[in-house]
Amino acid sequence: MRAIGIILAGGNNYRMRELSKKRAVCAMPIAGSYRSIDFALSNMTNSHIQKVAVFTQYNARSLNEHLNSSKWWDFGRKQGGLYVFTPAVTAENSYWYRGTADAIAQNLSFLKSSHEPYVVITSGDCVYKLDYNKVLEYHITKKADITVVCKTMPAEMNVERFGTVRMNEESRIEEFEEKPVVAKSNTISCGIYVVRRRQLIEMIEKCAQEDRHDFVKDILIRYKNMKRIYGYKLSEYWRNIATVEDYFSTNMDFLKPETRDYFFKQYPDVYSKVGDLPPAKYNVGSQVRNSLISSGCIVNGTVEDSVIFKKAYIGNNCYIKNSIILNDVYIGDNTHIENCIVESRDTIRANSYHAGTDGIKIVLERNNRYVM
Numbered sequence: 001m002r003a004i005g006i007i008l009a010g011g012n013n014y015r016m017r018e019l020s021k022k023r024a025v026c027a028m029p030i031a032g033s034y035r036s037i038d039f040a041l042s043n044m045t046n047s048h049i050q051k052v053a054v055f056t057q058y059n060a061r062s063l064n065e066h067l068n069s070s071k072w073w074d075f076g077r078k079q080g081g082l083y084v085f086t087p088a089v090t091a092e093n094s095y096w097y098r099g100t101a102d103a104i105a106q107n108l109s110f111l112k113s114s115h116e117p118y119v120v121i122t123s124g125d126c127v128y129k130l131d132y133n134k135v136l137e138y139h140i141t142k143k144a145d146i147t148v149v150c151k152t153m154p155a156e157m158n159v160e161r162f163g164t165v166r167m168n169e170e171s172r173i174e175e176f177e178e179k180p181v182v183a184k185s186n187t188i189s190c191g192i193y194v195v196r197r198r199q200l201i202e203m204i205e206k207c208a209q210e211d212r213h214d215f216v217k218d219i220l221i222r223y224k225n226m227k228r229i230y231g232y233k234l235s236e237y238w239r240n241i242a243t244v245e246d247y248f249s250t251n252m253d254f255l256k257p258e259t260r261d262y263f264f265k266q267y268p269d270v271y272s273k274v275g276d277l278p279p280a281k282y283n284v285g286s287q288v289r290n291s292l293i294s295s296g297c298i299v300n301g302t303v304e305d306s307v308i309f310k311k312a313y314i315g316n317n318c319y320i321k322n323s324i325i326l327n328d329v330y331i332g333d334n335t336h337i338e339n340c341i342v343e344s345r346d347t348i349r350a351n352s353y354h355a356g357t358d359g360i361k362i363v364l365e366r367n368n369r370y371v372m
Contacts, residue, residue, distance in 0.1 A: 003136060004116045004197070005049045006104065007040050009124035010057030010086075010097050015161075015243040018343065018362045024056065026124035027063040028241060029309050029326055029344075031254040031263070032294040035066055036241055037124040038272040041073045041082075046268035047132040049120060050080030053110050055103045057087055057096060072273045083110065099213030105204050111197055119200050121215075123191040127250055128238040129263065129270070130192070135232050139194045145227035146220065148173060149192035151234045161242070162188035163216055165231055173229045176221050187231070189216075190238055237262060248341060248360045251307045251324050255290055277310060285316070301335075315350065337363070 009026040016025055026037040037054070044052045052075060056063050070082035085107045087096045097103040104111070104121075111119065118139070120132045130149070139147040150167070153159050166175040166185045177184065193215075203219050212218035220229065237259065241247040253259045263270055277296035282288065287302045296311035301318030308314070308325045315333035323340045331337070332350030339356035342348065342363045354363050 002116055003049055003118040003120045003132065003194070004111075004114050005044045005052035005132075006119060006121045007037065007044075007052065007054045007124045008100050008103060008121065008191075009037055009063060010055050010060070010103060011100075012058040013125075013242055016247065017244055018364055019244065019247070019341065020059070022059060023061075024059045024063045025242065026056075027059075027066060028125075028247060030127060030241070030251060032292040032307055032309055034270065034272045035063075036127065037063065037066070038073075039127050039129070039270060040122050040124050042268070042270045043122075043128075043130050043132060044120070045073045045075065045271070046129075047120075049132065050075070051083075051114060051116070052080075053083040053085055053107065054124070055085050055097065055107065057103075060086060066273055069273070073271050085110070099218075100215035101204060101207045101218055102213040104200070104215070105208040108201065108204060111201050111204075114197065117197055119195055119197050121193045121195070125242060126191060126238060126240050128190070128234070129236065129268065130234065131268075132192075132194070135192070135194050138232050139230070142171070142230045143228065144230040145195070145199060146223075146229045147194040148220065148229060148231050149190040149234050150187050150231040151190050151238050152187045155186055157186065159183045159186055159188050162240075163191075163220075164188055167231045171231050171233070173224060173231050176216075176224050176229075178216050178221060189220075190234060191240075193220075244341070244360050244362065248324060252305075252322075254292060254307065255305060275310065286314075301331075309344075 013020050013025045028036045030036055067084050075082035118136060135147060150165055160183050161179055163178045164180055164183045164185045165173050165187050167173050207218050239250045241250050280293045280297040283300045286299045289304045291303045292307045294308060294310045297308055299314045300316045301314050304321045306320050306323045309327045311328040312325045313330045315331055317333055318331055318335045321338045323337050325342045326344040328345045329342050331348045334350055335348055335352045337354045340354050340361045340363050346365055348365055
């Protein structure tokens, strides 16, 4: 492959509320058996990118543990590999990552020691499948300095929390607004970029000299009239899980047959770290309708339109509807849960009632010391 990969996985996000207080957003469980970062890692290995760096920082313990072996994504090889970089105090620098550009700047030796001519940069909190080779070929054909993967969102969708772009007929980006108050376009940046390695080093070094730290504001927006920045339009499934509502709806998308078929049956595959767990067990009296039940689960009650993650126990006469039950949760008998997300390693007492009436309710009955 002619490119190396960088996955930005270190940011904090208060829009995930309690869910991001004990884990990085990129470590959020998805579709029963995956983590958010698995999709970016799988795209890298499926695109034959052999050398990938992941920049972690905020609440990185469970994320780093998830990445402790590169074999799950086939990066365990002599050439290339999977590298996990966390902020480090050095003689020249004692800062944490102050932004996406600063994260790259603090690990610039990774870029300088590589020999591949291009770099693919992506965030780790998005759910999608993409062959980065197609983006790279587009980048070369357009003779672009930077290529940004973009997606046109439905007209009714609120896109103000994204970076919005406007392109001309040749797909060259003419306007780029980061989180505008009022969006002028419903075409957004997906947070996926292709750039020539030497040019990236040059721009990052200049940012560091001028004490600038953000890749979007200090490179993409600043250079949009000076560099040839093009948009690559993505038409397939893409979701960002940066809010509780988006995280919930993304998981619920996997209850749709077409979404499951796209991710789980169509080539290429999505890979993840696999645990040695027994298959799910459905006891007498249990009923499951339109739900995903993961390995290690024991179901005694009724589950409808829900995603149940690994090692969950659902007691007798329980009713779970339109909810997400995260890893290693114990739900006592006669419990009703609807429109909720139940935090990992939680214990829900018997005869409890939890329902999200004005939105998605996050259930946290006890203060977990450590959440996977």
